[in-house]
Amino acid sequence: MRYTVDDLLTLMAVLRDPDQGCPWDIRQDWDSIVPHTLEEAYEVADAIERRAYDELPGELGDLLFQVVYYARFGEEEGRFDFADVVHALTAKMLRRHPHVFPDGTLESRRPPGADPDGVEQRHVKQNWEALKAREREQRARAPASALDDVPRALPALSRAAKLGKRAAGAGFDFDDVRGVMDKVHEELAEVEEALTRDDGEHAGEKVGDLLFAVTQLARRLKADPEQALRATSARFEARFRYVEQRLGEGEQRLHRAPAEELERCWQAAKRLESLKR
Structure with missing residues (x-):
């Protein structure tokens, strides 16, 4: 059963x-x-x-x-109820896929080869965003913002990327990746300036600006910042565990090890990682 x-x-x-x-x-x-x-x-x-x-x-x-x-x-x-959830989802997906369901029904289909030059395919993403924007406008009582419906409960990196993507879709974006890199350097310089003034509170705020800029860099490089950081965290964890094993048992062993030895172990962990790829 x-x-x-x-x-x-x-x-x-x-x-x-x-x-x-x-x-x-x-x-x-x-x-x-x-x-x-x-x-x-x-x-x-x-x-x-x-x-x-x-x-x-x-x-x-x-x-x-x-x-x-x-x-x-x-x-x-x-x-x-649950049936309403299923209905709302299905209806929304039908609206957002006119290139697949031309009549807006599950039974309708686009004829094979109807778009041989791929013209429609190139506009699918633009159409998707436009459809979502119209749905937001229909739901909102006040004039819709491009940033409506970006959930506040999202992880900070994911939300920052989504906010940047929405703003970019509305025409508010850097001209190219170089522009984003300049912004990253600008925010890093402001962190350094705050630290020079021994203003830890302001430095902390500027770190937030730096993280947001780096998130937009990831977006422009078509890298998901959340996944990128999770992958980096996994590599860090594996390398750190290797260092711990090389230095023996006990947390105090790590504290007593000279910086040079820690660096040698860390580089060895990186070499081992590269061999496994």
Whole structure:
């Protein structure tokens, strides 16, 4: 027997039942589930990065369970249910893919070879952003901003990249990568200036500006800053663990080691890493 989405929705209804449900699940609300949603999304990303495909069904299931939670909250409050979520998503994707569904229905298809020169393909991204902008305008009571709907709960690097991308789409961007590099150097110089004045608080603020500029550099290089930093953190962790192993057991061993020895171990870790590529 294989369970279905209907079974999953029934399970959630029982878990939330005031008389027969789980005390923990009954206590949950919109706000309390948000941290779990973010955690589950990261666990999906982690499984993909590790190519742990055998873990993905479970991790994706955990993420889907978060959607089921919110749908249940909406149903209990008479706002919407899971079917509304599916309908809204499908309708939105049909609107945003007129190059695939020309009549805006699931049954419609673009004739094979209808765009032999790839003209439509080159405009797909522009059309996608324009469609999303119109949807934001329709939802907003006040005049829409290009930055509407950039979630505040996103990781800081991801949100900075998305803000920069939205601003760039509205025409607010550097002319080229060199311009972004100049901005990075400018922000770094301001950090150094603040440190020269022994103004630690201002230096901290300028570090934020520096990080934002570096994020825009990553965006212009078509590198996802969140993934880039996660990859760098993984390399740092592997190298640091190698240094620890080379120096022996105990945290104090690391503290007592001369700087030259630490550097030799670190470079050895980098060489070993390059051999594994």
